[in-house]
Amino acid sequence: MDLTQGHTYLAIPGPSVMPEAVLRAMHRSAPNIYEGELIDLTYGVVRDLKTVARTAHNVAIYIGNGHAAWEAALANVIEPGDTVLVPTTGSFGHGWGEMAAGLGAECEVLDFGRRTSIDPARVAEALAGDSAHKIKAVLAVHVDTSTSARSDIAALRKAMDATGHPALLMVDCIASFGCDRFEMDAWGVDVMVAACQKGLMVPPGVSFVYFNDKAAKRRSEIARVSRYWDWTPRANPEVYYQLFCGTAPTHHLYGLRAALDLILAEGLDHVWSRHEVLAQAIWAACDAWSAVGPLELNIQETSGRSHAVTSLRIGQEHGTRLRRWCQDQAGLTLGIGLGMATEEDPKSDGFFRFGHMGHVNAQMIMGLLATVQAGMIALDIPHGPGAVEAAAKVVARA
Numbered sequence: 001m002d003l004t005q006g007h008t009y010l011a012i013p014g015p016s017v018m019p020e021a022v023l024r025a026m027h028r029s030a031p032n033i034y035e036g037e038l039i040d041l042t043y044g045v046v047r048d049l050k051t052v053a054r055t056a057h058n059v060a061i062y063i064g065n066g067h068a069a070w071e072a073a074l075a076n077v078i079e080p081g082d083t084v085l086v087p088t089t090g091s092f093g094h095g096w097g098e099m100a101a102g103l104g105a106e107c108e109v110l111d112f113g114r115r116t117s118i119d120p121a122r123v124a125e126a127l128a129g130d131s132a133h134k135i136k137a138v139l140a141v142h143v144d145t146s147t148s149a150r151s152d153i154a155a156l157r158k159a160m161d162a163t164g165h166p167a168l169l170m171v172d173c174i175a176s177f178g179c180d181r182f183e184m185d186a187w188g189v190d191v192m193v194a195a196c197q198k199g200l201m202v203p204p205g206v207s208f209v210y211f212n213d214k215a216a217k218r219r220s221e222i223a224r225v226s227r228y229w230d231w232t233p234r235a236n237p238e239v240y241y242q243l244f245c246g247t248a249p250t251h252h253l254y255g256l257r258a259a260l261d262l263i264l265a266e267g268l269d270h271v272w273s274r275h276e277v278l279a280q281a282i283w284a285a286c287d288a289w290s291a292v293g294p295l296e297l298n299i300q301e302t303s304g305r306s307h308a309v310t311s312l313r314i315g316q317e318h319g320t321r322l323r324r325w326c327q328d329q330a331g332l333t334l335g336i337g338l339g340m341a342t343e344e345d346p347k348s349d350g351f352f353r354f355g356h357m358g359h360v361n362a363q364m365i366m367g368l369l370a371t372v373q374a375g376m377i378a379l380d381i382p383h384g385p386g387a388v389e390a391a392a393k394v395v396a397r398a
């Protein structure tokens with residue numbers, strides 16, 4: 001029986017669930033973009049975006065999705081013929097590397113497969129072997145959304161520093177921003193990219209490139225940077241329109257204001273802890289399920305798991321069947337397996353993901369887990385007992 005009426009839950013790893021406060025803030029008539037409240041509101045958003053990234057440096061805002069931020073970041077520091085080192089833990093590292101290749105960079109990929117985090121020692125080894133300093137940047141993804149692998153960015157910085165190599169550390173935090181702990185300045189990140197539709201709970205359309213002084217210096221040495229992607233006037237505008245190189249994304253700014261208010265009212269540390277506990281509840285359920293039958297967490301090592309997305313393996317057919325059941329019978333949309341097998345390959349039906357980023361709480365996650373449990377029962381997918389109970393214990397202890 002179709003039981004989908006009521007609030008649906010889009011539990012895919014972005015776009016994420018939008019809070020009522022964000023939707024209400026965006027539901028309004030067009031503001032004046034030349035004077036008035038939008039101007040002050042924007043500078044407040046810029047200030048608070050830095051707070052959430054734990055940085056005192058610069059942020060440039062782009063009207064575009066995460067791919068736009070990838071290109072924007074690269075366009076400011078990479079010239080044709082430069083080499084970038086790309087340690088990958090899933091699809092998104094490859095995607096960023098391809099973006100660099102499209103701008104004429106040589107792309108050196110260090111592939112860590114799809115089930116582990118970046119090994120900083122191997123990155124350091126690659127840098128140590130580059131005595132000519134051809135490598136201008138290391139492009140690392142904090143949380144790879146396809147595999148749900150999370151890498152230790154502070155450790156990566158330490159390993160890079162130990163080699164004395166001058167390459168910039170550029171980090172993709174699109175999936176982790178506002179979910180997993182990230183400290184741009186304390187961790188020594190030179191460039192960071194994020195977007196608004198995941199942990200920031202705003203519909204897709206705005207993305208961010210953060211950069212420190214070392215990256216700004218590198219930017220100043222680049223002979224030619226596209227005027228549109230140039231981060232300099234965006235980060236330090238003399239007049240308001242330079243913030244966006246044109247018309248402001250008016251309604252996104254109202255949405256962002258509301259989202260940042262939610263995050264700051266809760267407290268960033270609490271936001272990170274909430275995501276951690278809810279992730280632990282999910283892992284506890286998955287551990288119980290995987291005691292019998294085909295379900296398996298993609299990332300075995302707890303410390304290498306994202307708190308915002310969880311990738312699962314459940315064997316051919318089951319992943320797609322389970323997603324369909326949850327969506328069609330219960331109003332819960334789960335994420336497809338991404339990059340685990342090509343779409344035409346029947347094996348791709350054996351993967352799925354939980355998105356648990358941004359506006360999520362205990363009852364949503366408990367509902368998600370109990371619904372998946374119901375789906376496995378309905379579809380006769382073998383699974384171990386006690387999953388919902390195990391998750392409840394994590395929530396109860398929090």
Ligand SMILES: *Cc1c(COP(=O)(O)O)cnc(C)c1O
Pocket residue numbers: 014065066067068092141143144145172173174175195204
């Ligand atoms: C979602 C995501 C992207 C791409 O963002 P788009 O808005 O889809 O362009 C890049 N990197 C990571 C880690 C992501 O999660």
